[in-house]
Amino acid sequence: MIKVILADDENLELEALKIIINKKFKNASVVGIAHDGDEVIEMNEDLNPDVIFMNALMPGTNGFEVAKIIKKKDENKKIVLMSVYDDFEFVQRALKIKVDDYLLKPIRPEKIIKILDEFINSDKSHALEKNKSILLGNIKNHYYKESKDTLKQLIECLEKFSICESQKYSEELVRDMIDVFDIENNKLNNNVDYKKNFNSCLDIHDIENNLIDILDNLFDMLIYNRNLSDTDELKFLLNYIEKNFRNNIMLQDVADHMKFSSPYLSKSFKKHIGTNFNQYLTNRRIQEAKKILKNTSTSINVLAFDIGYNEPNYFCKVFKKLEGMTPVEYREKHRNQI
Structure with missing residues (x-):
């Protein structure tokens, strides 16, 4: 949900903006209304909004100064200044402090809608790529639990996209995951058509199940395709427990899965973890x-x-x-x- 703060010393203007945003957007909400610059600074600290629509000339600290203060702390915060002045000096000043847009009053509803649409699309794409980068890093380091947790966060981001967009993105994601593992498709699982799998997904839950299955397969393949160091042995041992602790597993199950003897694995576990398997x-x-x-x-x-x-x-x-x-x-x- 995109959080929005509105700031103006004119109540009618504020109410009009609030109605437009709450009526047109299911994934954006007005979380605060301010009447002067000092209130905006305080609300920004308390509510951490994603977007601020603010009058450039308000009582107290003006909009330009407020934007400068907020941008200094968080340059990614979206700030839109509003003013009745169509003046080059005002626009130049706004550009200098890197505000994201400058709107002339009276504000047209379609302009607000267009700006918020752009911010929302930019925000969800940014979150998606950020989680993807973290996921691939976790995979590269063989961290199963962290990979699975990040994958779930990424899937939450995908929920904001259409099913077709999610299917296409998932196909690309799997290719990147396989590249990180350095395993070809046919080595991972014979005759698997990932594109077909995702095309048959009816909703985001189907996509989630497919991605988790592929992640599990990739981690399993690592055990059989690499000479494991002591560190890798430990990681894969913990990965197996993380995937299966809800089941009735024993050390022998892990040993069989990793192709090690039970006594060897027990000794290795105690050495590296400091406690026994059970x-x-x-x-x-x-x-x-x-x-x-x-x-x-x-x-x-x-x-x-x-x-x-x-x-x-x-x-x-x-x-x-x-x-x-x-x-x-x-x-x-x-x-x-x-």
Whole structure:
């Protein structure tokens, strides 16, 4: 959601702008209205808006000075100055402090719509590319959990695009992911037609499932296509746990998957992590349980099964041993803190 602040000493002008924005945009909202420059500076700190529409000549600190102060802290903040003066000196002054647009009053609705449309499209594309860059960096460094988390953030960005745009972008993304892994398509998975896969996606959830499957395949392929260093062994071991901790896994499952002996993997795990496999797995499950307890109303029984415990009572016993309270007590405590 794009957050907008409106600033003017004329109430009618403010109300008109607010109506236009709230009526025409589902993904933009007016979060604050200011009547002087000092209010704008304060609101910018408190609300962190994406866009500010502001009268160039307001009481107190004028719009030019406010824009200069805000741009100095965050040059990417979108600021539009508004004025009744069609004066070259005003425009030149606005350009000097790098405001994003200068509008003459009275403001035409279509001009506001055009400017916000451009800002929104620019913002969502920027967020998409930023997450893509982070994702490819995580993949290059073999960080599975971080890659998956960033991929989910990227998919949230894709939700702002049409399904056709998302399909096309996903195809390009997969090619970039494969380039980072330096694995050809046919080595990754024989007879996989990624374009066909994405073209058959009906919604963003289908795209998400496809991308996660491909990410998982890529990480699995690394185990079989590279001579692993000690660091890589550790990363892939942790990656496997991250992908499978919700299942009933044991060290032998990991050893079989990575083509190592169980004793070797146990010794390596203890050496690099400082704890044994079972303790690490338990800590990861309890960490996930705490997140679910704080953020959802999922029942304790469902939660236990969801994070890999077949017996809810045993889960409660483990949770209390590690956290000093039952899952129900933990949930109540954190609800009271919200």
